Amino acid sequence: MKWEVVIGLEVHTQLTTKSKIFSPASTAFGAAPNTQTAVVDIALPGALPVMNRAAVERAIQFGLAIGANVKRRSVFDRKNYFYPDLPKGYQISQMDLPIVEGGVITIQVGLETRSINLTRAHLEEDAGKSLHEDYQGMTGIDLNRAGTPLLEIVSEPEMRSSAEAVAYAKALYELVTWIGICDGNMSEGSFRVDANVSVRPVGQVELGTRREIKNLNSFKFLQQAIDYEIRWQIETIEDGGRVVQGTVLFDPDKGETRMMRSKEDAHDYRYFPDPDLPPLVISEEWIERVRSELPELPVAMQARFIEQYGISAYDARMLTSSKILAAYFEATVAAGADAKLAANWIMGDISATLNREEKTIADCPISAAALGALIARISDNTINNKTAKDVLKKMWESGATADVIIERDGLKQESDTGAIEAIVDTVLAANPKAIEEYRSGKEKALNALVGQVMKGSGGKANPAMALELLKKKVG
Amino acid sequence: MSLSIDDVQRIARLARIAVTENEVIESHKQLNQLFSLIEEMRSIDTTGVEPMPHPQDMLLRLRDDVATATNRREAFQAIAPAVENGLYLVPKVIE
16 A cells, blocks of 8 residues: 655744743753742742743744744633643643744755645743652752743644655754744754654545654654654554554654653643733734844845856755855855855865864854955966865965965966976877877877876866867877 | 543543542532533624633733843742752652
């Protein structure tokens, strides 16, 4: 039987506010336990929540960036459940009237572009942390994270493979970090993904029974967990079993998902509007101000790059994978580099070296201006491409500019016809067979000789000029 | 709408309330009385009436994003039953 996979994602993004969503405690990561809590966060009786304007503004930014409906009026609800890292006994969230409804994220898988619709995005507070190491047989609770603002972003179940789910999660990640509402630090839990996965026979209209994989904090785990879950569900059904709706956890060491709780045990959250918080009303003026302050978004920037710089759609997409990379590219071009060469160098040698050294473009030791100056020396024929790679390596290590290194190491390309001619003559004299082959119609025979001329010049000959001279002499 | 005996037992389990068989039967009766009251209220035609999420006609107050809270861990933990290394200690919970 052929199976179709159905995936929807729920992503919790921590918003980049200085203080918590309902209290004036700091949200900074890594403080000593329970030193960043206010009366609201530890739920002292009578403490009342007061909404953080910046958290609302981040949600508006997101809604506008995905073309969603930013609700002029939304409501906060209590989601009741018992767990010690939630001292109030309920999480403040939004159920029936979330701040953002709808919207679209465009993803690219291979050559195919797809639009994934979003259901909603709502504001809520994070819970604290439970530490299960042995504290006299008890559990330790740190409430520093309790009350950190979250935007939970829910997609429609429109993804059909783990590759699409990862592409969606990455596109979303790129967007929230691009507009600056989330710092994107996945190891600190700033971007956490839950995946709802089900399978159904191809052609069947109703959805299969889904299981929800909780709390995936890397794209690799997201892919592995979904792939495992799909195989497990198909095998279970084909072996005559049935999938029971429930929540599962992914164990990265074993590469497996395992049941945490079934639907029978599902919490009944008893949602109701929080009497402490009247409705959130957002004015047109506020929305228009946020709209006017939004940066150019990746999709728009890609289109502009293709149009303005004449680079390929693929290059434009790669260069806009982060705002800082896009800025680096534009600064390189502004410093005098040819745009296509700049794209090739940034995605080639620069990216490769950064990867090898486990750095990001933000820590690149070569500034965009310095790279631009190097590329300009290729375009004006001062050095050839191969020499440029060596110069780049030296720039990386020493921090010197391209011009200084070219001058110091005598790397200037030899474009003096006389000097190259002498080398060409020597090479031709030593290779009568290649000449014969070329004359009998084998065009390629001379290419090998260009290499020898380059070698004879210590790599400094202009290869195009060498080929031209060879042809002239033989022809 | 009315509840079954099973529903009552499930609610009790979710709310972590231990109930005896007699209590289940009694609660079942009382809860269903409540439901009939709700039923009566639901029979009122509210077409065109916008639901009020809050009994008072107020708007949410917003504050500026400034972290002004100071560290009051010592005072907070002075009234906690058990603490260690700055953590609140609670009976072991592993889900």
